[in-house]
Amino acid sequence: MSPSRKHLLAAAQALCQDFARQEDTDTLLSHFSTTHQPTAIEHGDPSLASFLGRPFTGTQGVRKYFELLQELLTYKDMKFSEYVVDTEVNKVSVKGRAEFTWTSTGQSWKETFTYTLDFDQDLKVTDYQVWADSGAAYLASKGQLEEVQRASKE
Template sequence: MATSTRQELLRSAESFCNAFANDKPVEEILSHFSTTHSISCFEHGLPALAPFLGRAFTKPAEYLDTVAKYLTYENMKFFAYMIDAETRKVNVQGSARFTWIETHESWDEVFTYVLDFDHEAKITDWNVWADSGAAYLAKVGKLKDLKQ
């Protein structure tokens, strides 16, 4: 596949990830999603562990709002971008410190995004793999017990 496609996908992925990491307004984050394709935002995990896990959100704003009800994050960074220009996918790792709002319990983690892009280099699918166990333990106020 052409180098220009790889560069275009990398630029789009970096732009999205930087907007997210720098806590840009939701409108700016949403501008990275396709308006011509159906969208899927899916964070892998057992739905019973957290309200944003294991269900497909067809509206990115709904996924972002749901996550924001429960989690805050800081020091988010992205690295290790891997581009598959043929399938129009970018895999990227990130790291951040997350806090469950209600219990104030925090943890550091490394997570992975797989982003699928349309032909305008806009996101059609956003898959997230993160530490659902830490999120659940923070939710129920038990994460601190394991950190001692």
Template sequence: MTTAKTYTRSALVQPTLALCDAFASAAPVPVLLSHFTADPLPMVHEHGLPVLAPFLGRTFTGTDGVGRYFELIADLLSFEKMSFDGEDEWIVDTVSMAVSLRGRARFTWKETGEGWNETFCYRIGLAEDQGKGGGGLKVQEYRVWADTGAAYLARTHQLGEVQREFAERETKKSMERTRSGHGNLIGEGQRVYSGGSGTA
């Protein structure tokens, strides 16, 4: 009876971190692909409605498919200040050989120039690469959950308007709270009942 090989937490973290570092540094597509398995076939899926953006809601399979996903991302988006939670906060499942983690960055839709700050989540499945020249653990499954609403609004050039409307509403609410005495500071409303002195 063959016993399935088991991996340590650090063994799963290492290839995950390598891919994250490569993506965060805007490495070219061939470099990103070097972090994926060839056999078994790799796959990428960014969750969301396909109508919102070309890279959403589709499963990109195989080396060519994964390469196409990253090409779409590079063609449509730019990003800056990408960072990830510390490794001690990653969820590492040594049984299913998967790592879940959270990252942050500011993204811009290139065509419209509209940008947004985003927190996103990855679930990265790992496997031994059996392909030619392979060997060792690599990324086999790459799943992404991100701010699809902001991406869509930026793509359709509506994000700036929505952000302005939101800011105006928040400003109005803040002014109304101030006038009513229900401000943001603890005890601020007390001034209404004490002639503005702030003392009882």
């Protein structure tokens, strides 16, 4: 029997809340399947950032993805809304917002992003997909975001 809408929504909200609270990697990984090989992918051109455009597969791969994010980025004021739950395929999509900072340059941007989360029968994530502003991340990593932002306002 497939998980109910209520249970899928609660599982997605628990992961999102832990991410927003900046919980440690082990806590985040506790939301991922141990009966399926989980995958994390943040869509985008892999030449723009090391965490973009390639699947991080298995528990160790997903760990590496979260560790890369923690190494390269900080964030604050993360909020999630507009959860869409599909009980037919055990999938939840959600919109998030936060202010991100590329650690090495200190450049920040506000961003809206989406997650699509696939769940197994135990309400654990099997597939974690992110669509975000890879252009802002790239420019911030090169120390060029503020210059581009100023130029766009002129």
